[in-house]
Every structure is written in structure tokens, then in C-alpha cells.
Amino acid sequence: MTWIALKMLTGDRGKYFAIVFGITFASLLITEQSGIFCGVMLRTTSQIRDIEGVDVWVMNPNVRYFDDLKAISDDDLYRVRGVSGVDWAVSLYRGSGQAQLSNGNYQSLILIGIDDSTLAGAPKTMLVGKLGDLQNADSIIVDEAGFHQMWPDEPLNTGKVIEMNDCRAVVVGVYRASQTWMTMPVVYTRFSQAVFLVPAVRRLMPFVLAKCKAGRPVDDVAHRIQAQTGLQALSKQGFMNLTMMYYLKHTGIPINIGTTVLLGFFVGCAIAGQTFYLFTVENLKQFGTLKAMGMSDRRLVGMILTQALLVGGIGYGLGVGLATIYGIIAQRSMPLLAFFLPWQVVAGTGIAVLFISLISSILSIRRVLVLEPAIVFQGGA
């Protein structure tokens, strides 16, 4: 019966394309908006991702996300180093400050101070300059977007000078960074210099970065640190998850973007459902003829489900494909656009489209099941 179902469906090209369009539109909208949502969420963790080469982040037990800065004691660095399974551990400063540019303008920026001797946690991809130059006095490196923000219309270069907390700092390099949640420039310097670039406070160290010994599981070492120091110790992915969960729970992002995703779902349901239902209604005489000829309800339901799943599958494929193309093109032409398409979004859209297809077919199935086969005879009494 499958072949009859498919021929009936594709025989009327206009309606067939209308149904596929409805589901494609819904699939595209759901995937695209979910992709943007994931992209935005991912950006909340960009500074964690950019700090490479470390396994465990150690911090105050009450820290809820990356920007939730709660300094810990300098002694904690030594306590972490003393935990079995830790190869090395370094301090990381993260704060924000005001920079005065040579033209007199002020710019807020994020300051990250990394270990003086090892430069552990520094970004890997330098676009201009060398990372090693950070060892020079008063040196800083700036992210690409931050450089353009502070010195618009100028090519990337070194030698630019800013002033922070009455101290001079020289740009010795520009690095490639992930797009951040905030729009402020992210400046890296050595820990020992960072303390001069911000107003003095008692405690400066919010994070300790630790590397596990070869062959030691990260989660195991994190548990040991936590148990022995009383601090919160998380893997990189664990800290990213903690940060994303905070934004999910405490910001309006999920509800705002979720509304659009939900809208896409309902619009898809409405378009696909209505078109598919109309398709069935207009073909009632054909279904009635088959019913009169003795086709069982089970086979008729099978035909409708086959039709619904086919248009659902095609619409889903087209929608996800178009969303992916949109993401690739948009990211190239609009770097500020956040778009990330994990497999979970693709699978979730698939489930949503399956649901849309089933909802659409249920109305049609009901209509066909209550259909009297006598409809095939013209007239009435």
C-alpha cells in the first residue's frame, strides 16, 4: 500500500510542496533559533574555553559562573599543589578595569592575569606579535575584536599604549579569541603586573588552574582537590556547564529565544497540519473509494502515516540543511552572530518535526476513520 500512498501524495504537486514547505519552515525556524540559543549560551563560556592547557579549575565553593568572582587565599594555591595527582597548579587573576587610551577616551575591559613564569592558560593563536613578549615589562596582549573596539579602522599592530590605574601598558600582541558574552576587550597580562593595573584589594586570586599528572582522570583529581581543600574544583567542561546553567536559570535568554522556538513549532504545526488535513479532506473521495473496495482501516491509517512521515522527513532534512547553510554563511559575514548547532538540537528538531507530522496525521486519520464508504456513491437518499 505504500506505493499507493506515495503516489497519492506526490500526485498533487502543489499540495505536496505546500506541506513540505510548512514542515521545512518549522524545522528551519526551530533549528535556527535553537542554534542561536546554543551559540549565545556557548559564548558565556568563551573565556573558559580560551584558557587552554589546564584540566581543573579551582575556585571558591560559592562561585556560580565565570564572572562570579570570589577571591580565594594565596595559600590555596599551595594546598592545591599538594594534592595527589596534581602535576602543577598556577594562579589566575580575572577582573575588570578602566583603560585610558592615547586619545583620551576611556574603555572598560576584562583583565586576565596568568602565571608569570609559565604563562599557563594563555591563548594559543596569536595574530600579531609573540606570546613570549608578555614577559617584557608593562606588556599586555589584546583580543582581535577588542583591538578594533579600542582602535577602530586601524590594522592589527603592536606598540599601542594604554593607561590603567595610573600604570602604563603596551600592546605586544593580538590574539584570536572566541566571541565573548560581553562586548568588552579581553586583555591578558602576567599575574604580577595585573595587580598594578587594577586598584589594590586584599585578595586578588579568584582561580587556581591545575594540570593533572599523566594518566590520572580529571574528575578523580577534581574530587581529591575538593575533598582536601574544601574549594570547588571542576573540569573545564564542568565549569562551562556550571556557567551555562547559571545563565539558563537566571537570565531571560531561554524564555526569549524559547518563545521563538515554540512559535516556530506552533506555526509549523498550523501550516503543516492544516495543509495535510486539507490534502486528506480533498482526497476523501479517494480514501472512500479504497474503503468501499474493502481496504481496512489499519491499512488506511498506515497510508496516512506513511504520507505524513515522508513529508516530515523531507521537511526536516531541508529545514536542518537550510539552517546549517544559514549558520555557515551568517557566521562568515556576521561574526557577532552567535550560532552553534550541536547534535542535540538536530535530534530535538527531529523529534519536534515527528510530533508535528503525527499531530497533522492524527486529524486526517480521524477524518478517514469516521468516513462512511457510502460517500463514494453520488447523491444521498
Next chain:
Amino acid sequence: MTADLLVGQGVTCRNVIKDYGTGDARVRALRGVDVEVLPGELTLLVGPSGCGKTTLISILAGTLEPTSGEVTVLGRELTRLSKREKGAFRAQNVGFVFQQFNLLPALTAAENVAVPLVINGSTKAAAVAQASEMLHSMGLGDKVNTLPSQLSGGQQQRVAIARALVHKPRLLVCDEPTSAIDARTGHAIMTLIREVALQPDRVTVVVTHDQRVFEFADRIVTLEDGRVAGDESVEARFEQSQSS
């Protein structure tokens, strides 16, 4: 063969009543119809519009449930069959010819004819092959792969007749088979239906209001206002007209 011996193989209606709607909106379409249709002859069901012809043929074909009364078709009491059993009964024993042909527009002529075979469990390939043979035997060999929209009205009705007969049903039900085609084609179609109807095992009922096809009938049952107003063989009619 006498009529009594053939009753079990034909169609019998006893005091069939059919109501549409309920309460004040209730309309009685059939008011106690008694009819017998015998195999091996062509029975016409005639009468003015709204007299209950379509309702009666729907009940005979097992596509509509009577409100009360007994309907025995080919020895089976239809009112005692479940919906599912009735569907299976129709699939095996009933062939339909409709006024508007009711061919599936997306299927070729051969595929349309193959549908009853597929419903009865044949594979598509076997069914289409058998359907193509049937179309060849009916002079439509060159239209096997043609869509209904590319066929004339007469050709479509012949494809519909092929579809109605391909699974060798014992009951052939035709609803106004000539009303959507011209007189000449209608004559050819009725000749074909009569040929089929005269086969000894086959019971054939044709609903029509087209007086030009009366000449093909062996028996004419006239309905008026939901009742049988006349039930006579063409021979008796002829004798009656001669005597008057």
C-alpha cells in the same frame, strides 16, 4: 434454474428501513424495501431523484448500515457482520462502478485496476501484470501506463469496469454508469456490463435514471419515495405494453 434455487446466491432485502439523522431532523430514505436480485441477469434500480436508489445500492454493497431489516448478499447476512468483516467481504466479493469513475488520479490505468488485487493481498508487480492483461482484453492495451486525466470519459469508465471485475467479484454494483458519458459510449459501456451480468455466477445491480439503458435490463425495480413501486421482468413489461 428457478428463482427459489438462486436466492442464496443473489441479493435479498427484507423490510429494509433506513433513516438519516435523529429526532426532528430524521429523514426516512427507505420505508420497508423488499427486493430480490438474482444472478445471471441485469437488474436495474430506477426511480426519480431522492427516491432512495443510492441508499439502497449502498446497503446492498455493504457500504451503509440499514436502520432495520435483513440484507442477505451471496448467502451472507450483512447486518450480522462486523465492520471489519464487511470490509473483507466487499474486498473479495463486490466490484464497484461509479458515476464519476473514482479512479485514483495519481495512478496509471493499470495501477488503478490493480488496486483491488493489492487490497486482497497480491504484490504490486503481480497485480499490475494481471491488471495490464485485463486492460488488454478490454481493448485498452495501449492505455496501460496512461493517467486517468489523459483518458476520455468512456475510456475511464472502461478502466473502472476493469477495476471492478479484475478480482472476479460475484456482486457487481454500478451507480449511474452512463450519466457522465455520451450516449454512444454509454451504449458500449452498457453492452459490456450486460455481457458481464449474464455470467451465471454474477449478480449485477445497476442504479440509473437514464431510460436509454432500460433496453439492457432483464429486470427493473422501480423505487418511489423510499418504497418499491414496481418490480418486474422486462418480458412482463413487454407483454403488458403489448396487451395495452
